[in-house]
Amino acid sequence: MNTTYIANSTRYDGMKYRYCGHSGVLLPELSLGFWHNFGEVTPEEQSRAIVRAAFDAGITHFDLANNYGPQPGAAESRLGKFLHDDFAAHRDELFISTKAAYDMWEGPYGSWASRKHLIASLNQSLRRLQVDYVDLFYCHRYDPRTPLEETLQTLVDIVRSGKALYVGLSRWPLEASRTGYEYLRQHDVPCLIYQGRLNLFDRAPLEEGVMSAAYEAGAGFISFSPLAQGLLTDRYLNGIPADSRIAHDPRFLKADALTPEVLSRIRKLNDLAAQRGEALATMALSWILHHKEVTSVIIGASSPEQLQRNLACLKSPAFSEEELQKIQDYLKI
Numbered sequence: 024m025n026t027t028y029i030a031n032s033t034r035y036d037g038m039k040y041r042y043c044g045h046s047g048v049l050l051p052e053l054s055l056g057f058w059h060n061f062g063e064v065t066p067e068e069q070s071r072a073i074v075r076a077a078f079d080a081g082i083t084h085f086d087l088a089n090n091y092g093p094q095p096g097a098a099e100s101r102l103g104k105f106l107h108d109d110f111a112a113h114r115d116e117l118f119i120s121t122k123a124a125y126d127m128w129e130g131p132y133g134s135w136a137s138r139k140h141l142i143a144s145l146n147q148s149l150r151r152l153q154v155d156y157v158d159l160f161y162c163h164r165y166d167p168r169t170p171l172e173e174t175l176q177t178l179v180d181i182v183r184s185g186k187a188l189y190v191g192l193s194r195w196p197l198e199a200s201r202t203g204y205e206y207l208r209q210h211d212v213p214c215l216i217y218q219g220r221l222n223l224f225d226r227a228p229l230e231e232g233v234m235s236a237a238y239e240a241g242a243g244f245i246s247f248s249p250l251a252q253g254l255l256t257d258r259y260l261n262g263i264p265a266d267s268r269i270a271h272d273p274r275f276l277k278a279d280a281l282t283p284e285v286l287s288r289i290r291k292l293n294d295l296a297a298q299r300g301e302a303l304a305t306m307a308l309s310w311i312l313h314h315k316e317v318t319s320v321i322i323g324a325s326s327p328e329q330l331q332r333n334l335a336c337l338k339s340p341a342f343s344e345e346e347l348q349k350i351q352d353y354l355k356i
């Protein structure tokens with residue numbers, strides 16, 4: 024293995040790793056997400072091939088949640104099987120995250136961010152994943168009803184119990200996230216990372232100060248849906264392919280997202296990417312990675328080949344001021 028240490032990051036073979044905030048944890052610039060393509064509707068061998076391709080490419084970070092499926096829990100169960108069958112000797116080379124707070128089971132304890140839900144859900148996740156601990160446990164969303172202190176103290180206690188090594192916040196509004204960083208710091212369990220949606224079409228964490236608040240607090244930032252679920256690729260330039268997410272799994276991305284305005288933006292961005300000598304997906308990922316607050320980008324992939332294509336962003340040229348200005352202009356409302 025060739026290791027090179029550079030400023031605030033490290034490179035092992037082809038993959039590049041960044042330190043996560045002020046912690047000692049290195050995360051790969053590309054992480055693999057399990058929201059789609061790991062449920063009961065996807066052939067098991069397809070999921071297995073994606074995970075193996077990721078690991079072989081140095082993608083050491085797998086991002087899950089209790090409810091990823093379909094059915095809820097299915098993605099954790101599937102990864103648990105792979106960890107047992109394929110990765111038993113590699114647990115310490117992997118950084119596995121999961122989350123709780125979205126709807127998971129029936130009744131009053133199956134959702135939100137009470138102590139009861141978070142701890143019960145994490146215990147279930149550990150059983151499905153067939154591991155003793157996860158590396159990172161997130162509160163998946165802000166709960167306006169549960170006192171913040173209850174949620175945050177639970178995160179502290181989870182780390183103290185050894186069931187998670189680190190904790191993170193996902194989709195929390197700015198002020199609540201600031202309170203969270205402060206509470207966790209004061210209790211000696213600093214927040215490792217904030218997970219939010221950042222992509223060329225959705226720049227809210229950048230514009231609303233969520234990313235700079237994480238940075239100032241010494242937490243990392245990890246972006247989800249970096250390709251806007253596939254819109255920021257060449258996938259939909261000529262209609263809706265039968266094997267695309269819109270066609271085969273339109274739970275969250277539906278055909279009506281492809282408005283003439285969105286298609287026009289995709290085409291302009293696609294042309295700009297071509298001028299840079301790369302695919303739109305590559306440019307979209309490298310645009311996220313060029314922000315200093317970003318630790319990693321969680322990609323989804325429906326095949327090993329797709330995942331491998333997206334690794335090209337690790338070698339993308341830097342953006343010129345002119346290119347960044349063009350992107351701004353294309354995305355103006």
Ligand SMILES: NC(=O)c1ccc[n+]([C@@H]2O[C@H](COP(=O)([O-])OP(=O)(O)OC[C@H]3O[C@@H](n4cnc5c(N)ncnc54)[C@H](OP(=O)(O)O)[C@@H]3O)[C@@H](O)[C@H]2O)c1
Nearest residue numbers: 056057058247248249250251252253256267268304323325
């Ligand atoms: N914290 C949260 O609340 C939250 C919410 C959402 C997601 N997440 C995390 O973020 C992860 C990624 O989300 P995402 O799946 O929406 O990410 P994404 O990277 O925006 O979209 C992935 C999809 O885009 C398509 N795609 C990827 N590369 C492509 C390429 N080179 N060319 C053409 N199409 C390509 C594939 O769909 P098809 O091939 O099927 O068309 C792929 O499954 C999730 O798995 C999850 O771990 C977290």
